[in-house]
Amino acid sequence: MKIYLCILLTAMSLSAIAQRMTLSGTVRDATTGETLIGAVVSQQGTSNGVPTNSYGFYSLSVNQGKNTIVFSYVGYKTLVKEIDFNGSVKHDVALEVDQSSLEEVVVSASARNKNITTPQMGSFKFSIEEIKNVPVLFGEKDLLKTIQLLPGVQSGGEGSANFFVRGGGGDQNLILLDEAIVYNASHLLGFFSTFNSDAVKDVQFYKGGIPSQYGGRISSVMDITMVDGNQKKLSAEGGLGLIASRLKLSGPLPNDRGSFMISGRRTYADLFLKLSDDPDINQSNLFFYDLNAKLNVKINDRNRLLFSGYFGKDDLGFADRFGFNWGNSTATVRWNHILSDRLFSNTSFIYSTFNYNVGITGNNGDFDIASKIGNWNVKQDFSFYPSNRSTWRFGFNALRQTVSPASLDAQEGANVNSIEIEKRNGLDISAYISHDWKPWDKLSIIYGLRFVDFMVLGPGTFYSFDNAGEVLNERAYTGNSVLKHYFNLEPRISASYLLNSKSSIKGSYNRLAQNLHQLTNSTSALPTDQYVLSSLNIKPQLADQFSIGYFRNFNDNNYEFSVESYYKKMANQIDFKTGADLQANTRLEAELLYGRGRSYGLEFFLRKSSGKLNGWVSYTLSKSERQFDGINNGTWFNARQDRTHDLSIVAMYRLADSWTLGTNFIFNTGNAVTYPAGKYTISNTTLFYYNERNANRFPNYHRLDISATYERLGNNNRYGSSWTFGLYNAYNRRNAYLIDFRESELNPAITEAYKIALFGIIPSITWNFKF
Incomplete structure (x- = not known):
């Protein structure tokens, strides 16, 4: 201090x-x-x-x-x-x-040559208006699906909102909504993201050269800003789709004191279930809803208060036998204060939580499984502008997190026992300083340092284990005692050098630490995936990333080209032991293995940013590997998200004043997967034997999506409506969502593979309006 x-x-x-x-x-x-x-x-x-x-x-x-x-x-x-x-x-x-x-359809939200002059690399900035014509599943504008079309970013699978950045895991991406952490960014198991496009103003995405003000994840940062609301007049906009509708209202506060915004969205697939004659189906649930709200209050010319919040929930259930719901909640209060004409302050108080509940009724009785994770966060940020060539940013934050792992609550008469898993608490204290400096016209530098002290807190019973997972020591702690400190210094530096007015070279180095870990055994993140904090046994994940790139613009900055290479090494990575017991396990840490990771690759990006035809082409050539002493005899193996080739082509064409066509084509190498190497029989039951981890591949994935938007605007762009027609997977490619193995019905001695495809061709139509 x-x-x-x-x-x-x-x-x-x-x-x-x-x-x-x-x-x-x-x-x-x-x-x-x-x-x-x-x-x-x-x-x-x-x-x-x-x-x-x-x-x-x-x-x-x-x-x-x-x-x-x-x-x-x-x-x-x-x-x-x-x-x-x-x-x-x-x-x-x-x-x-x-x-x-x-x-024209513009896909640039900054100075035309900013990609050349800024030292920031591995970053993208865009608004909702810039992605409104990109075809997506079910016709819904989706931030996370658009992010997956950028170089170095890989989809978690068909329809999934999960994504991987430069070989990192899905839990290594920091997603912020008005500064609040969003733990699970998906609806309907990943087919929709939690972000209602009507409520979003701006998105800043970093995959390299991550600024010092961000911390807590080691792969990427996605910083989303919600709209403040219309300060001039009351307005409304929304949309009606095949399975979801949305509505946003915004307007000014009395006496020109600010503005408000409230936006809601809901699916209604469950309403179609009511039409079924089957009582099990017509009593089932299948929907989600979310609500965004923001209040922007002007105190005076130097002070402003911003209140924002999000609440979303999914509800899936089959009759009265199975129920599953999950959701996020966030709340942010911010105070903007202009201390002087060169010093800007922002003070934030933030709350965020995610929870899920599973209820099961069966032969063994009724029981529930519930889990929750949440945090309270206090942040103070300053921006100081001593000159046009120099900007300082500095601040601190205190983040207290609580994880309540999945516990089992058995009802009276059930044949299973209740299992209560202790909560885990942690306190993350950090401070940072960053300097954006242009020492001379051709050279620009952003350098900074972040200091983190993560404290493992009581109360609770903590264990130490031997290599076989047996308990060596057990000790109970009471109160909020500090059991262990993990100190980390995170230096950051990015630099650019102008070769001429049209091209530059850039380089960056980042060190990042992560103290929240998601335990998953699939590429598609599920709401039931468990979270754990760094503890006496689990160390913080660490990553060191080096990047270098060449950037060039053509044709009066209408075309942007870049090629970036990166190398990232990761320490204290987490995986499961073979046959690990994950659910309702009071000693889950005994089932974990700790190792290291590495990823490296080349990313190519070409974008046309103006004119009737615009869009981008991105291609990534990469490798991502892991090494654990207890897996593959300690040798390096492919990470689940390893893909050699990843290609995206996005194009939008203004056909006429009212018509815009959009298309995207996606191709990538299939995910790494472990296939059985043999089988054996025990008590007339056939079991498969697995050898090398992730040594096999899914078939290559490719898909074409197309859309057409008809738009009519009123005078001064004050009102209007549009129709968007789309085809997802236009040529009906049956991409593998899952590959499993079974005995052949004709010859039980033969094992055959079979593929499950999630989607074929899917048409969509959406009506959007505003007034």
Whole structure:
């Protein structure tokens, strides 16, 4: 805390003695009042410019006297103002939508050449408007499905919202919704994501060069910002699809004090079940719903409060014999405070939780299985702008997490016993500092350091085990005593060097630590996958990632090309012992193995960002491996998510003023899988024998999706509607979702493989509206 206070006092002192004039303020949409993230504020005729931060705030240093300032944002009219500076000036700006630009489908949300000039690599930024014409399953705009079309990002499987980044695991991705952690980002077992597109304003995705303000995961960060709400007038928009509908309302608060937004979505597949004559089916459940809400309150020109929340739930059930529900809840309170024209503060109080419940009625009686994970988080972030070539970011946060593993509650008369698994608690204290620095025109650097102290907390009974999993020691702790500290320093650095006005080379190094671990044995994350915290036996996962890349733009920045290579080594990776007992196990840690991982690859990305035809092509050539002493005789083996080739082609074409066509083609190498190497019989029961881990492959996966959108807008883009028609898997490819083995019915001595395909061709139609 002493170091942190010294940094704060130094920053405030520097702000007070700075000699240059400062222009600061907020950039907004003139129609809705929504803040614009990444808008560029620059001094005309110079390279002097800065982007707005995630709250639309900017701070630009200029010389005394008259200066011409340019405010620009893709899809909006550029605003040019001449300002006479005799001192620091606060100037809020509202940009108007450029109606002529709406005739094109733009897939860039920043300065046209920012991909060349910024030292940030391995990152993507986009808004919902930019992905609205990408075909997806059931016609729903989906952030997670779009992320899976980027280089270095792999899908968890057919219809799955789970994804893997540069060879990492599905639990190694940090997903934030208005700064709150989202533990399970899927509905209906992965066919939908938890993010209602109507409620989302902006998405920033990092797979390399991860900034120091983010921590807790070792593969990627997906930072999602919800819309603030229309500050000018009451508005509504939504959509009606084949199996889901959604509605969003937003509007201003009285006396121009801010805005509100509330958005809901629900599927109604369960309503069709009611039409069945079978009582088991018409009494079954199959639906999800979610609710997003945000309140944006302006206290004065320097202070703003933001309240946001999310609640979502899935409910699956078969008659009165089986019930399964799960859901996420988040709540965030943020205080934006402009301390000076160069120092911006954000204070956040955050709550997040995920839980699931399984209820079973059978011959053995009634019993329930329940699990929960949650956290309370306090964050303080500062941004300091001493000059246009230098930005400092620093802060701290305290995150307390509680994991309640799956426990079994047997009802009276059941033939199974109740099993209560103890909660586990942890406290994560971290602080960071980062410097975005441009020492000269051709060189830009972002470097920083994050310090993490994870504390294993009581109460509870903790065990130590030998190599065979037998208990060596058992000790009970009471209260919130600190049982162990895990200290980690996480240096981060990214740099870019301009070769010329059209190309640059970049490099980065990241070290990251992770203290929350998801235990899963499939590539598709399930709600019932268990979480564990770092403990006396489980160490934090660590990753060191090195990246280097070449970036070039063509044809007046209309085409972007990049090639990035990376190498990532991972320590303290977790897997299961063969035959592990995972459910309701009071000594689950005895079933775990600890090892290391490595992944490396090449990523190619070509994007056309303007014109009637635009889109991108991404290709990844990669390898991901793991090594555990207790698996494969200690030799390296393929990770489940290892794929040699991964290709995505996305194209959108403005056919006419009202029609837009979209298509994407996907090809990737099949997932690594373990097939049986033999079989044996015990008591007339045939069992399979497995040899090398993940030495086999699913068949290659490929699919074509197409869509067509007809859109009619009213005057000034204030109201309108659209129809979207789509075909998922247009040529009806029967991709393998599961491959299993069985004895042949004709000859029991022969074992045959059989494939289960989840989807064939799926048509969709969605009507969207706004007014």
